[in-house]
Amino acid sequence: MSNIINGREISKKRLIEIEEKVKYLSDKYGKVPGLAVVYIGNDKASEVYVNTIIKKCTKVHFYSEKHLLSENVSEDEILDLINNLNKNEKINGIIIQFPLPKGIDENKIKFALSYEKDVDCINPINVGMLYSNSKSFLPCTPKGVIELIKSINQDLTGKSAVVVGRSNIVGKPVAELLQQENLTVTLCHSKTKDLKEHLLRADVVVAAAGRANLIKGDMLKENCIVIDVGTNVVDGKLVGDVEFDSAVKKASYITPVPGGVGPMTIAMLLENTLEACLKQCELKL
Numbered sequence: 201m202s203n204i205i206n207g208r209e210i211s212k213k214r215l216i217e218i219e220e221k222v223k224y225l226s227d228k229y230g231k232v233p234g235l236a237v238v239y240i241g242n243d244k245a246s247e248v249y250v251n252t253i254i255k256k257c258t259k260v261h262f263y264s265e266k267h268l269l270s271e272n273v274s275e276d277e278i279l280d281l282i283n284n285l286n287k288n289e290k291i292n293g294i295i296i297q298f299p300l301p302k303g304i305d306e307n308k309i310k311f312a313l314s315y316e317k318d319v320d321c322i323n324p325i326n327v328g329m330l331y332s333n334s335k336s337f338l339p340c341t342p343k344g345v346i347e348l349i350k351s352i353n354q355d356l357t358g359k360s361a362v363v364v365g366r367s368n369i370v371g372k373p374v375a376e377l378l379q380q381e382n383l384t385v386t387l388c389h390s391k392t393k394d395l396k397e398h399l400l401r402a403d404v405v406v407a408a409a410g411r412a413n414l415i416k417g418d419m420l421k422e423n424c425i426v427i428d429v430g431t432n433v434v435d436g437k438l439v440g441d442v443e444f445d446s447a448v449k450k451a452s453y454i455t456p457v458p459g460g461v462g463p464m465t466i467a468m469l470l471e472n473t474l475e476a477c478l479k480q481c482e483l484k485l
């Protein structure tokens with residue numbers, strides 16, 4: 201049976217560390233990090249996610265702002281808001297919930313976001329920095345995946361990894377970061393011929409396909425490490441892309457859904473915002 205990688209516990213520790221650093225910053229320099237969340241429309245899941253971010257900001261004593269825009273918002277209105285947030289000294293990090301309504305040029309919005317406040321790495325400048333192995337903000341979910349893998353303290357140099365899913369926000373950056381950690385990476389997607397054949401060779405599997413229970417225990421190598429990014433609702437229950445009950449018998453380590461990658465994503469967002477604050481204010485801890 202596997203060891204469970206408890207993302208909830210790991211993220212809790214990271215939030216305590218952030219809170220301590222914010223206290224120090226606030227006492228010594230009178231500064232607290234500020235995060236703005238921009239979201240559009242009335243998608244319930246986005247609203248829950250945004251409220252969770254704001255709640256965590258309050259917990260670690262960040263300043264936060266929530267900007268809900270109507271579904272009929274124009275591109276110019278979004279750009280105006282971003283420009284104001286870029287200039288706002290109380291705000292160190294900005295996150296925009298995607299997708300945007302039809303007719304809005306996503307690239308224009310991404311480029312408009314100050315690369316110094318782009319704490320989820322969507323501005324193409326930061327994306328380019330990520331793929332050229334330069335120092336920039338790492339996108340929150342991929343950063344969380346890497347931190348969960350690092351939490352088990354195993355030397356994975358030269359080991360093989362399979363990432364299932366090639367989206368710009370999860371699959372591709374996860375594959376890049378694993379490669380930067382010296383794993384040998386295969387990126388699979390919906391057109392991959394024999395997914396099982398690839399998975400059976402993988403020491404590390406990161407599932408980010410958004411397909412409930414796509415990966416079963418018999419598709420995994422004995423003692424592999426499984427990080428399940430997938431969030432799917434089946435019969436009103438949140439499940440991952442990995443069939444937990446069969447995979448848990450095969451893997452040496454596995455993340456649960458919920459309680460794995462999800463809480464880490466928010467912790468990484470707050471870490472990036474703290475880092476942005478330190479850089480922008482030229483402060484050291």
Ligand code: NAP
Pocket residue numbers: 341364365366367368369370371388389390391392395408409410411414429430431432461462465
């Ligand atoms: P996405 O943009 O829909 O991309 C899904 C990827 O999976 C695509 O590359 C697709 O291949 C591939 N795929 C789909 N079906 C497949 C199959 N049967 N076999 C192999 N590959 C398959 O999704 P995303 O935004 O990357 O998100 C992926 C999952 O992670 C979703 O469940 C999402 O909710 C979850 N997520 C969780 C967090 C978190 O914090 N926990 C954050 C972000 C996302 P093609 O490219 O060929 O279409």
